Amino acid sequence: MSATVIEIDPPRVRTTSRWSRLWAYPSLTIGVALFIVILLAIFVVPLFLSYGPDSLDLTSILKPPFSAHHLLGTDELGRDELTRLLYAGRTDLKVGVLAVIFPFCFGTAVGTLAGFYGGKLDWIVMRIVDVLVAFPFYVLVIGLVFVVGAGTRGIYIAFGIADWVIYARTVRATTLVVREAEYVAAARVGGLSDLRILIRHVLPNTITQAIVYSMTDIVLVIIAVVTLGYLGLGVQPPTPDWGAMIYDGQNFITSNWELSTLPGIAVAITALSLSLIGDGLADLLRPR
Amino acid sequence: MIERAVHSIYDSYTGRRLLAAVFVVIGVVIAAFILLHVVPGDPARAVLGEHASAGAVLALDKQWGLNQSLPDQFGHYIHDLVTGQLGSSYFYHENVISLIGQRIAPTAWLVLFASALAVLISVPLAAIAASRHDRFADHAIRAGGVVGLGMPAFWIGIVFIEIFAQHLHVLPTGGWGNSDWQHFEGLIMPALTAALAIIPILVRSLRVGMLEVLESDFVASARARGLSERRVLLVHVARNAVIPTITLLGLNIAYLVGSTVIVEQVFALNGVGYLLVDSITNRDYPVVQGLVLFMATAVVLINLATDLISARLDPRIRLR
Numbered sequence: 175m176s177a178t179v180i181e182i183d184p185p186r187v188r189t190t191s192r193w194s195r196l197w198a199y200p201s202l203t204i205g206v207a208l209f210i211v212i213l214l215a216i217f218v219v220p221l222f223l224s225y226g227p228d229s230l231d232l233t234s235i236l237k238p239p240f241s242a243h244h245l246l247g248t249d250e251l252g253r254d255e256l257t258r259l260l261y262a263g264r265t266d267l268k269v270g271v272l273a274v275i276f277p278f279c280f281g282t283a284v285g286t287l288a289g290f291y292g293g294k295l296d297w298i299v300m301r302i303v304d305v306l307v308a309f310p311f312y313v314l315v316i317g318l319v320f321v322v323g324a325g326t327r328g329i330y331i332a333f334g335i336a337d338w339v340i341y342a343r344t345v346r347a348t349t350l351v352v353r354e355a356e357y358v359a360a361a362r363v364g365g366l367s368d369l370r371i372l373i374r375h376v377l378p379n380t381i382t383q384a385i386v387y388s389m390t391d392i393v394l395v396i397i398a399v400v401t402l403g404y405l406g407l408g409v410q411p412p413t414p415d416w417g418a419m420i421y422d423g424q425n426f427i428t429s430n431w432e433l434s435t436l437p438g439i440a441v442a443i444t445a446l447s448l449s450l451i452g453d454g455l456a457d458l459l460r461p462r
Numbered sequence: 463m464i465e466r467a468v469h470s471i472y473d474s475y476t477g478r479r480l481l482a483a484v485f486v487v488i489g490v491v492i493a494a495f496i497l498l499h500v501v502p503g504d505p506a507r508a509v510l511g512e513h514a515s516a517g518a519v520l521a522l523d524k525q526w527g528l529n530q531s532l533p534d535q536f537g538h539y540i541h542d543l544v545t546g547q548l549g550s551s552y553f554y555h556e557n558v559i560s561l562i563g564q565r566i567a568p569t570a571w572l573v574l575f576a577s578a579l580a581v582l583i584s585v586p587l588a589a590i591a592a593s594r595h596d597r598f599a600d601h602a603i604r605a606g607g608v609v610g611l612g613m614p615a616f617w618i619g620i621v622f623i624e625i626f627a628q629h630l631h632v633l634p635t636g637g638w639g640n641s642d643w644q645h646f647e648g649l650i651m652p653a654l655t656a657a658l659a660i661i662p663i664l665v666r667s668l669r670v671g672m673l674e675v676l677e678s679d680f681v682a683s684a685r686a687r688g689l690s691e692r693r694v695l696l697v698h699v700a701r702n703a704v705i706p707t708i709t710l711l712g713l714n715i716a717y718l719v720g721s722t723v724i725v726e727q728v729f730a731l732n733g734v735g736y737l738l739v740d741s742i743t744n745r746d747y748p749v750v751q752g753l754v755l756f757m758a759t760a761v762v763l764i765n766l767a768t769d770l771i772s773a774r775l776d777p778r779i780r781l782r
Contacts, residue, residue, distance in 0.1 A: 305489035308765075309758045310720030313738065314497070317754045320742045321498055323507070335497070397614045401724055404616050405739055420617055431624050438617035445612025453608070 202454020208447035216263035225254040227261035227414045239432055249419075249433055250426060259440055262414040267444065269326055269409060270396035273333040274388055280334075281341025282377075282384045288342065289349025290368075290376060299346070303339045311336060315398060316407060324407040329399060337395065341384050348380045382459040389452025393445045400441050416441050475773050475780040483766040490758045495539050498751050500532065525552065526747045548755065549748030553741070558752035562734060568638050569733035571645070572722050575653035577711055580718075584661050585703055588668035592676055593695055603669075607662035615721050619655040619728035626651060636729035652722075652729045659721045660714045664707070671706045675699050705776045712768030716761045 196203050224243075230251050234241075237248040239255075246255040288299040306314070318332035352358060353376070361371045402408030403417020411418060416437040423433030470477070506522035507514065523529045527538060542549055548558035591603040627635040639648050675681060676699060684694050723735030730736075734753060741749035773779040 301485075301489060304486050305493045308486055308490050308716065308762050309493070309754070310716045310723075310761055312720035312723050313754055313757045314720075316723065316738065316742065317750060318497060320750055393612055397612070400614050401616060404614075405724070405727065407742070417614075420614075420620065424620055427620070427624055428628055431628075434617075434620050435624070438614060438621065441617065442609065442613045446609055449608045449612055 199454045199457050201450040202458060205447050205450025205452075205454055208443070209451060212263070212267075212444055212447060216260045216267065220257065220260050223254070223257050223260075225257045227253070227258050228412050229253065229257075238430065246436060247430070247432060249422065249430075255433065255436065258414045258419060259416075259436060262416045262419055262437065263440060263444065265409055265413055265415050266396055266399055266403075266417075266441075269329060269399050270392055273330055273395050273399065274337070274392050276330070276334045277337035277341055277391070278384060278388050281338035282345050282381060284338070285342035285345030285384075286349050286372065286376060286380050289346040289380075290353055290372060296346070299342060303343055306336065306339045309336075312398070312401070315402070316405070319402060319407045324402075325410045329402065329408060333395060333398075337391065340391070341387060344383050344387055345380045348383050349376060352376050352379045386452060386456045386459060389448055389455060393448050393452075396445065396448075397441065400437075476770060479766060479769055479773070483762055486762050487759055490762065491540075491543065491755065494751065494755045494758065495536055498747075498754070499528070499535055499539075522745070543755075548752035551741070551746050551749045553744040553746045553749070558749055561737065561749060562752065562756055565732060565734045565737050567733075568645075568649075568731045569722055569726065569735060571649055572652055572656060572725065572731065572733060573715075573718060575649050576656035576718060576722075577715070579653050579657040580660050580664060581707055581711065583657065584664035584668060585700070585707060587661075588665045588672055588703070589695055589699060591665065591669045592672035592699070593691070595673060595676075600669075603665065607665055610658060610662045613658075615655055615659040616724045616728045618658055619651065619725055622651045622655060623728075636731065638732050648729070648731065652725045652731055655728070656718060656721050656725045660718055663714055663717075664710055667710055668703060668706060672699055672703060675702045705772050705779075708768050708772050708775075712765050712772075715764045715768070719757055719761055719764075 230253060231248070232251065234244070234248055235250055237244050239245065239247045241247055244254050244256070246259065248254055249258070284299055288296040314336045315332045318335060319328040322328040322331045358371060358375050361375050366374075399408055400415070400417035400420075403415040404421045406418070406421070408417055409415035419437040420434045423430065423435075423437070426433050506519045506526065506528065510518055510522060520529065527535060530538070546559070548562075550557050551561055554561060587603050591600045594600045623635050626633045633651055634644070634648055636652075637644075637648055639645055681694055681698050684698050685691075689697075722733065723738055725731070726733045726735040727739055734757065738750065738753045738757075740746075741753065769779075
């Protein structure tokens with residue numbers, strides 16, 4: 175008995191070198207590389223540092239950068255600036271990412287449902303969106319943090335209420351288009367349930383929009399978290415946070431400019447890597 | 463009769479837009495109540511701290527009227543609004559509206575100045591990027607935008623202070639001053655800081671719009687008539703950028719107003735935003751509530767104004 179071997183030639187792929195494929199989306203590549211460096215810096219590097227984020231040393235306060243034992247100097251309590259910068263990065267990145275999860279899920283779900291079903295549901299959702307968008311973002315978030323209480327819990331609740339609207343609006347607009355697509359009509363004729371159509375045919379198309387926006391959103395949220403920290407309404411001390419570090423450093427602006435400048439640069443680099451990833455993803459996921 | 467009146471309002475763009483704004487303001491009033499009264503959270507406990515006694519928390523709740531039932535609280539809230547008082551401050555012992563009135567000038571000038579700067583910087587940058595499409599200047603401006611968006615506004619303000627006030631001594635570190643000249647000097651850095659927060663967003667959208675205009679028939683015909691590229695850019699492209707710029711400014715005004723809260727903090731400008739952060743530290747509930755309402759309403763009205771202005775300038779909008 176001889177088995178018939180059917181040989182199928184693999185489809186011919188235009189062979190390009192690995193390197194040129196890596197550069198097909200330069201901003202994505204650079205962004206991801208930068209983000210990996212940031213993750214290594216904030217999660218791995220502190221393991222090799224000899225200080226903790228709160229280890230005080232009142233004998234060596236306000237050391238300038240490049241002093242012995244303190245690469246980036248020390249603050250007014252003699253805490254190592256580099257160590258604090260990296261630990262603050264852990265805090266702000268974690269809080270920023272967690273704060274975006276609920277708005278992402280809720281906004282995408284609400285936007286998809288409103289766009290798909292239309293009618294009363296859509297009307298109500300869009301009126302709520304209109305009203306929430308009228309509030310200046312920072313005013314809304316600061317007001318909410320005032321009610322709920324400063325700190326990470328306040329941040330999560332405030333962003334949960336304030337931040338889903340853009341997701342809902344973007345996703346709804348896409349859903350309105352997808353709803354009229356032929357493959358959705360075909361699925362309906364085929365007798366698929368609404369739920370199945372939503373999950374199998376609509377959501378895969380709308381969620382890419384939400385993912386692309388979420389990268390911009392994480393940047394906005396991290397900056398907002400840092401800003402709340404600066405105002406004393408964000409992450410509470412002693413947990414290190416870039417915003418509070420900038421606020422504390424502002425008192426020593428004449429003698430130790432680096433104390434308020436370096437955390438800002440850290441925010442900017444983190445934001446840059448996430449923005450680049452967002453740009454790259456937008457290119458990658460753009461329907462062709 | 464009423465039906466006809468409603469129809470005639472609905473027939474005009476201005477009428478429709480006004481009606482929509484009225485509904486959004488009503489929504490804002492209700493939302494502000496829900497956010498500050500109904501959202502789970504115990505504001506009195508939050509400001510007094512974990513270790514405050516139950517009695518102290520209760521006393522503060524009583525002072526804020528938070529111990530009443532929600533319908534009662536809502537009744538008082540609406541009554542206060544309709545009678546034109548937003549309550550009075552516990553800290554300043556003054557009517558909230560007159561408090562806002564005293565602080566409005568620095569904020570209004572800041573928003574105005576920042577908007578003007580944002581337009582004056584964004585439009586030329588977008589024009590340069592669009593006319594040098596996919597060349598170095600375009601890439602540089604886009605990259606600058608990505609970097610700029612990632613920098614917190616308050617931090618840019620601090621860096622400005624370091625450079626222009628501490629090292630070069632050309633501008634004051636902050637404050638509103640007493641004379642018109644001091645007001646102006648004191649506003650330069652804050653306005654630039656606030657403007658920088660929205661410039662990347664404006665440039666990004668304006669650039670796309672200008673690219674479309676550059677590819678349009680009337681620009682092609684202007685070029686065919688032998689007009690210089692500079693003249694095409696200034697007369698045809700720039701003129702068509704006016705309306706989108708106004709619309710974009712309207713869309714971003716909420717963000718701008720929000721960032722004045724932080725910018726005023728950095729530069730110690732005694733405006734409405736400063737009052738908001740101050741009142742939060744002072745646990746001044748009526749002032750916080752009044753300010754949230756006031757700032758949201760102001761944003762709705764500015765949006766309405768920009769929409770009506772664009773509609774007046776561009777009849778196509780009215781017919782939509």
